[in-house]
Amino acid sequence: MKTAVITGGAQGIGLGCARRLRAEGWRVAVLDLSAPALAALEGDPELLPLRTDAGDEAAVAAAFARIAAWAPEGLDLLFNNAAIAGPDAGPVEKLSLAEWRRRMDSSLTATFLCARAGIPLLRARRGAMVNMASTRAFQSEPNSEAYAAAKGGIVALTHALAVSLGPEIRVNALAPGWIETGHLQAGADPTPPAHRPVDRDQHPAGRVGTEDDIAAALLWLAGEEAGFVTGQTIVIDGGMTRKMIYAH
Template sequence: MTAAVSTIVITGAGAGIGRGTALHFAAQGWRVVGLDRDGAALKELGAMLPRGQALTLRCDVGREAAVQRAFARIAAWAPDGIACLVNNAGIADPHSGPLEDLSLKAWQGWIDSSLTAAFLCSRAALPLLRRVAGASVVNVASTRALQSEPDTYAYAAAKGGLCALTHAMAVGLGPAVRVNAVLPGWIETGPWQRADRAHEADHRPIDEAQHPAGRVGTVQDIATTIAWLVSPEAGFVTGQQIVVDGGMTRRMIYAE
């Protein structure tokens, strides 16, 4: 598998980690398919990607029919198959409010946008993944699958489900397809939003000091981790949860 002829599909590609990952892989010579339900963000992404090397499709990846239509287009565009699927889509805001006020509809929104979407896209992508030797799936979860703060019930459940789905898929789809999860911590995505929402980072010294690595994470930190996971160098890595958080989840914090 060589990057120059490989195709990657990224969900939630319009902004944030998805946008940064799409641009990273395009710079490495990959053909990039970006899925997102935000048409304006997708249009911006398409203008950033090399012409003829990218396909952007508006798609709500939590809806079965939409995913089926999108992957029919992808199969026509990349008939030789895809080397990687990155299930990155999800509602970015983790806060749902008190449990007693959390409606089923709101709960389902978090679950569908992340966990259900990963299931639907992985199922649809599987025939294309199996056409490429060394293919892999990367699920973008969160350190909130491992630890929580108040009022983040649905988000935590969705990301925890992604981690469980990861090892189940690794066992069920191997050895043909490797499956791993990346668990980002605090990642600054402000500069990677669409133009009318983009903003520069404004971190306090205490924000940086919370991380043993000495800084808040960047989109590039996640994109390069994904790039390693899908590379031949990670060929013996599957079913794993790779935490990328600057060491924040390993730091003991005491009440003062």
């Protein structure tokens, strides 16, 4: 049985991917800050929920010690997905250094800490690492400086790790565009879709993304079919980053 770790795995895209991996027969350790969301995952013996701040060094070390005891044979996949989801931090001239650091730590620092902690377990199985970037690493809306900087840093960290850790560990990133995640809140009632018909229709693919789109790419990157793919950032956005958009 293959084993994965997903950070930020009790909610949103991470939860969707955790569910998909379990359906495919994987064991999954889920790291998340939300105790209620993690509680909703309890009861599955092949799923290890761990309340963890992925941006805190001591917390990450403790979590990976638990994971090493749970999966002593090593890891087949580490999906560094944790982040503060909302990109809008307000006007940059009013953005405090503390808030900047909080947002960077939740995403870029968390990716570094979990990557560092997971390397020995990945090496044991010649596993794959996948980091969560965003199309906002390449294009922006106003008031998203911290989010864009963190995701851009993850793109660069990904190719640096790929060169340092290959050939034993392949390292890639996913860069989603708009993904519908309102129904992916563990232990909560489904929320209405966040995207309007006009939001969906503007995509060249004719829709916004779903967690299945991300999970399919994640499984591909974790598998032998992607054995010659490393250091790459895979954009999954329905074509929006290839579309010229001007106000008329």
